[in-house]
Amino acid sequence: MRKFMALLALSASMIAHTAHAEFKLDSRYADADGDLVADVPTDPAQLVDPDTLVFAYTPVEDPAVYADVWKGFLDHLAEKTGKKVQFFPVQENAAQIEAMRAGRLHVSGFNTGSNPIAVACAGFRPFAMMASKKGEFGYEMEIITYPGSGVEKIEDLKGKQLAFTSETSNSGFKAPSALLKSEYKLEAGRDFEPVFSGKHDNSILGVANKDYPAAAVANSVLKRMVAREVVKEDQIRSIFKSQTFPTTGYGVAYNLKPELQEKIKDAFFSFNWEGSALLKEFQSSEPPQESFIPITFKDNWSVIRQIDEATGVSYECK
Structure with missing residues (x-):
């Protein structure tokens, strides 16, 4: 498989012709320490201490x-914070970001691609990521097809349909778009027909059921779906695998009281994974996800911000 390092060395001509903005926080947030995430307000009147954490x-x-997978962790979070905790089922990244921006969402996991937008527009402060017990983490973007689709290599996508997930997704849209343009000179709308499935599982099921000839997905989701026997390995064939990207980042809304933010962090890092539904679900990833490790947005999401810049992602908040 080719490595995906070309993403970070996109030609000057490509970048020059792409309208893009460098990463910056929305004007409602401050970043005095330069860590690229919103500072916790110093004015007590701006801090919130909800009875129920969402x-x-x-x-x-x-x-x-x-909801079932996370129940044990959320019970632990309630115990550590002394708060009621409610699971909020979200259907799309935009709704999740808007919920935190509006103050309706307090603790969350934002996927790789939407993480920078959540930080910039919703005051999201990520601090943790799933990893193996050895501290190994990450996933790859794969472009998948089904046996007999007629798609044997990337070049075969020309004239065909390619399923993305959503425009905020790294592996489901931004990274493959940059790859196809920079390495293969293939552009959506000109060389292939883009369709949006909404979620990675929809794209994977769409390929397995031969609704889409190909799709760009996060292989961590694919592995979990195979492990749960939602799809079978022989229904899917991969034609491209990228370099490793960071996984979902977990964190809090910037304006929670500082002591509450610390209790939430403690809940993540003190959670006992052994025998949990969380472990059962995520240990099928490669590397296995079986613990929470500390991360920083500035360092761990650097490659994603570079991809965003090269592909014209705007951090203007609506």
């Missing part, structure tokens, strides 16, 4: 499935 997991699969 938690959301990124909308990559059926929310009903993940």
Whole structure:
């Protein structure tokens, strides 16, 4: 498989012809320490201490499935914070970002691609990511097809349909778009027909059921769906695998009281994964996701911000 490092070395001509904005926070947030995330307000009147904490997991699969998967962790979060905790099922990245921006969402996991937009527009402060017990983390973007589709290599996508997930997704849209343009000179609308499925599981099922000839997906989602026998390995064939990207980042709304933010962090890093529904669901990833490790947005999301800049992502908040 080719590596995906070409993404970070896109030609000057491509970048020059792309209307893009460098990463910056919305004007409602301050960043005095330069860590690229919103500072916690110093004015006590701007801080919130809700009776019920609302938690959301990124909308990559059926929310009903993940309400059960996260229940044990949310019980632990309630114990550590002394708060009631509610699981908020979100159907799309935009709704998740808007919920935090509007103050309706307090603790969340934002997927790789929507993470920078959540930081910029919703005051999201990520601090954790799933990893193996050895600290290994990440996933790859894969372009998948089904046996007999007529798509044997990337060049075969020309004239065909390619399923993306949503425009905020790194592996479901931004990274493959940059790859196809920079390495293969293939552009959506000109060389292939783009369609949007909404979520990674929709794209994977669409390929498995031969609704789409090909799709760009996060292979972490694919592996979990195979492990749960939602799809079979022999229904899917990969024609491209990228370099490793960071996974979903977990964090809090910037304006929660500082002591509450610390209790929430403690809940993540003190959670016992052994025998949990969380472990059962995520240990099928490669590397296995079986612990929470600390991360920083500035360092761990650097490659994603570079991809955003090269592909013309705007951080203007609506």
